């Protein structure tokens with residue numbers, strides 16, 4: 001007598017709703033990934049990465065030895081800033097009553113921010129403008145933007161950097177262009 005072979009087939013049962021949500025979740029991942037790729041390729045969106053590297057111990061032997069604003073002509077400026085616990089050194093002597101350094105820019109100024117850190121990780125965020133940089137010791141972060149509108153714009157450190165983190169800031173005052 002031959003033993004009847006029994007094929008024991010085990011099928012994975014997935015609940016109908018669970019299956020639906022799994023498909024939806026996978027589809028969403030696909031959409032997000034497509035948006036990421038489209039943003040990078042079509043719209044040229046890239047995360048700001050370090051444009052250069054320096055030895056943070058030898059910072060005073062680099063272009064950051066004299067932080068501040070450099071007039072490159074034609075309303076273009078290069079701004080060198082050293083972030084440190086717990087302030088920004090932007091080479092300016094003017095400050096607010098609260099002690100934040102103040103920097104004046106003319107309306108329409110095209111400013112390239114070059115920022116590095118002397119000690120730990122800091123942030124550099126310019127209010128109402130597309131500048132949101134992570135500042136790491138040894139790295140030079142850079143971003144160029146245009147200040148079209150006159151006004152007062154705060155710069156804040158938005159990366160936690162120790163007990164004085166919340167006191168770390170700077171103020172940019174864009175003065176109205178005369179005769180405009």
Ligand code: CUA
Pocket residue numbers: 084085086121122123157158159160161162165166168
């Ligand atoms: Cu510097 Cu937070």
